[in-house]
Amino acid sequence: MKVLVTPRSFGKTDPGLFDRLKDAGLEVIRNETGGILDEAAMKKLIAPCEGVILGVDPMNAAVLDAAPKLRAIAKYGVGLDNIDLSACEARGIRVSRTVGANSDAVADYAFALMLGVARRVAFIDRRCRERDWSKITSIDVYGKTLGVIGLGAIGRRVARRARGFDMRVLASDSVWDEDFAVEQGIERADADRICRECDFITLHCLLNDETRNIIDERRIASMKPTAVLVNTARGGLVDEAALLAALKAGRIWGAGLDVFAHEPPEDPDWYILNNVIMGSHCSSSTAGAVNLMGTMAVDNLLRDLGLPL
Known part of the structure; x- marks a missing residue:
C-alpha cells in the first residue's frame, strides 16, 4: 500500500515518523522538491496512493480524480481550504486534522x-x-x-x-x-x-x-x-x-x-x-509543533486506513 507525504517539515526533526509508516507496511512516496507541490506534481505522485499526509498542496477535484485508490487524507495542520471536501465526502475519503498541535x-x-x-x-x-x-x-x-x-x-x-x-x-x-x-x-x-x-x-x-x-x-x-x-x-x-x-x-x-x-x-x-x-509559511515550524503534528498525522492516517497504531 502506497502513501504520499507532502509537508516539507514532516519527519525533519523525528525521522522515526517515516519508520512508523514503513513498519505499518506502507510504501512512502516523499515530496523531494523542497517546496509546495503544484497540481501537476500532485496528480503524478498521488496516482497509486491509498493515503496521503497533506500540507498546503492542492487536493482539488482534479487531483482527487487522479487518485482512484485514495481512502484517507491526514491533514498536517488544521486548515482544510486546499481540500475539496465535497468530493471527498462523495467518495467516502476520510479527512482528518491535527487540531491543537501547532x-x-x-x-x-x-x-x-x-x-x-x-x-x-x-x-x-x-x-x-x-x-x-x-x-x-x-x-x-x-x-x-x-x-x-x-x-x-x-x-x-x-x-x-x-x-x-x-x-x-x-x-x-x-x-x-x-x-x-x-x-x-x-x-x-x-x-x-x-x-x-x-x-x-x-x-x-x-x-x-x-x-x-x-x-x-x-x-x-x-x-x-x-x-x-x-x-x-x-x-x-x-x-x-x-x-x-x-x-x-x-x-x-x-x-x-x-x-x-x-x-x-x-x-x-x-x-x-x-x-x-x-515568512515562508513557517509559523507552525517549531521542533515541538512539527513533532506533534507529525505524530498526530501518522496516528490519523493509520487509523483511517485500518492499520494498527
Missing part, C-alpha cells in the same frame, strides 16, 4: 511578527550589517489595542499573550464564547471596527467564502497610519494588491505576512519593502 507555535510567531514589524527589527538588522548605526524610530506595542479576527485555538492564545503586554483586545469570531471573552477581558467587535480602532490586527480565521478578502481595500483604507497587520492564517484572507499599494504608499505602518495567496509571491515589490516582514 496552536502555541503559531501564536508565538504572530506575536513575533507584531513586535518585529512595530520595532522595524529586520530593517534595523539589515542597516547594521551595512555598518549603518543610525537610530531608527519605531512604534510601541505595550499598552496598545489588538484586534483578533478569529478567536479559535490560535486566536485565543494570541489574546492571552496580549495580556502580558497590557493590551486592550477586540475580537471577532463566527462562534462567540462569551465566557472566555469575559474571563480574558476581550471586547466583541466586527471586522470593520477592529480595522478602524486597532493598532495591531492579527488574522486567525479559516479561509472560506465568507472570509475571503476579509481584509479588503475598504478596510485597509480605514486603518490607522500606525496600524500593523499580521497574517499567519491564509493568504486569501487579504486583498494583497490593496495591501501592497497601502504599504508602498506608507498608509499603514507595516505588515507581518507568513502566508500569501501564491507562495512565494510573484510581485517583485514585496521583496523591496522595508515595512514588511515575510
